[in-house]
Amino acid sequence: MVPTLFEKAIPLLNKIEQAGYEAYFVGGSVRDYLMGRQINDVDIATSAFPSEVKKIFPHTVDVGIEHGTVLVLENGEEYEITTFRTESEYNDYRRPEAVEFIRSLVEDLKRRDFTMNSIAMDISGEIHDPFNGYEDIQSRVIRSVGSAKERFSEDALRMMRAVRFVSQLGFALEVETSKALAEHHSLLRHIAIERVTQEFEKLLSGQNKQKALELLLSSKLYNHLPGLSSKQDSLIRMTNLPIHSLTSAESWLLLLYLLQEEQPKHFLIKWRLSTKTIKRLCKDLTFLQERLGNDWSNYLVYCAGLPTAHRVENVYSVLEGKKSVEVDYITTIYESLPIKNRSELDLTGNDLLQWTNKKPGRWIKQILDTAEKSVINGEIQNEKNAIRGWLHRCKLI
Template identity: 45%
Template sequence: MILTQLPAEFQAAKPVLDTIEAAGYEAYFVGGCVRDTILGKPLHDVDIATSAFPAEVKGLFKRTVDTGIEHGTVMILDHGNGYETTTFRTESGYQDFRRPDTVTFVRSLKEDLKRRDFTINALAMKPNGEVIDLFDGLADLKAGVLRAVGVAEDRFHEDALRMMRAVRFASQLDFDIEPATLQAITDNAALLSKIAVERTRVEWEKLLTGQKPVRGLQALLATELYRYMPLMADQKPALEQLVALPAWQLPTVESVWTLLAWLRQAPQPANVRQLLKAWKTSNELIDHVTAAVRALSALKCAGQLTSRECFDVGLAALTTANQVATILGFGQPQSHLDAAYAALPIHNKHELAINGGDLLKRQLVTPGPAMGRVLAACLDAVITGKVKNESTLLLDFARMVADSKNN
């Protein structure tokens, strides 16, 4: 196969390959960028593999960065772009089921491609668009099949994360996992526990935001891979609920975790935080999902949020909640929620027309907890429409609150 209409990303990177080839070495585009071009999907990265050893690559270019020199990867900086260029290599001795104990640089493209995970990722392409297919990856692409290169069990023992990548690709590409590869995942599922949570999380999030997440989830359930994911061992019913939902897609990582937290039937903030901490997510994501789950509960129970709930949740988390609620069957027109949020008198506490200094200046309170309680009452009064956000009116209201608390 020769691809005649190459994306602009390849055209921009072609001078890098030309330079390497002019020095007498081989150079190819490899992996996902070749696969996605054949499938007509947008490119995320352009990866290059070469017979030139790292020192030889560095000698050919003025600006390089050793991004993974021990594994043969050099970043070539060319015309404002960075291209990861990796020497053909073989690997051996995966004692931790994650990283090779030994990496050996070689001059053979076949030796390099045979260590890759799936046939659809073991494709190489020359600068002129000619695709090199040594493991029938093109046939598997055409058939929509995900197949391990060589012996599937060997590939999963080399890097157990490849099992999660398999179910993720099933979702992202809407592919079937062929029987031998699926069986090897089933037989070796427990090895996933050897993988860092952060690496597993990336694949899990990509699965659930894929074009056909149900296909990936079905494979996850069939192989019982889920049992070796953080806090998921007893979550088969929740996963089956996901599979049973009418056609759905999750647009963001925030919506992924909001839906998972909800289906775990543990929407309390402490339980949401426990789940997300187990998956080692960011504090920012934890706060967002906790707020979104709170909004989701309100949408489920009342069909709408009060002014105070809208204010506390914020528009971003409210949008996430509604995305999930729509999947679950009780979503609202987003325009209605946007309008309700826009109609709030203020959208954060810093917009309140008075502050602690104003209270002290008028000797309404003394520094301490009393000041916080009075300001909180003023904030609530403005949000709920009891008092306009005007300093004179708020100071009168604050005086009344302070007096009532002193009596």
């Protein structure tokens, strides 16, 4: 049965065809459908030019009209509909100088990166596959459409896409495509870091990331990734670990640990990661280093927080070469904590000022920290009078 996302979009193809033009589902959605994978969105290609698409549909947005893409708003959904096109010379190894709108599906599919992504499906579910992409899918092969050297020279990001697909799909590169990757790896330096990072993060989320990292090494692509040109040994070590089940966030953490950077934050900044992501990874790294020398305690779980503790434990288990059995234990510890954050502590700085008549100062934070830790460790109840009595007995106030 055709997936629901295709079914929802069929009325759009109907309207385009009723207007006298061709329309097809194309790209990754067709590939994933043929592989039985989950489909998250659909792309539509048509022989109708952008101005003609806009006449067919009353509600549109010109999201990329210079490249033939019109965003169509239909029945509460958004669909990107792109005109068949050919492309001129690529002078920056990323984008063509110009595009020409055409009426030929085959010519449009010819400009795409890999055969598995150069398959179209019409409204009846019939497959149009001029470059034998389905055969390559069945053979689990990633093959460039036409000359791999030309495809990579046109758009150097396709090299990272090839490696990313190895990780996500578990496919192998066809021989000529693999050779071209090794010969043209230096072209990656022309690509914006943000685009490279997007592909690298997708690579790290795949279950076959070990195979993909090996390909980064053998092709020398790693030499053009931020901060990795001199880190071959660290990458080799990562490929020798059982990393298949790690998430992208956990894979970043493992890589960061293996690199042993003196300033991990500066390394992450080179990748143009968000400030939030960098902060999280640096925090995770701190707790991973703590975990490598200690078992989980109530206070360590409390300070880390449950998401960090789980990520850290999964990476720790990979480094130790054993199955993670502590994750449920960590969850049990966390759920049993008397408080989950400082705001739940039944003690404030104002309480301490009232009880002591002292002037404000660093001593307040020191006492709050001590009381917080004692509550977490079960030494005192999280109740104001109990805490006050404990502080008197310890001669802290």
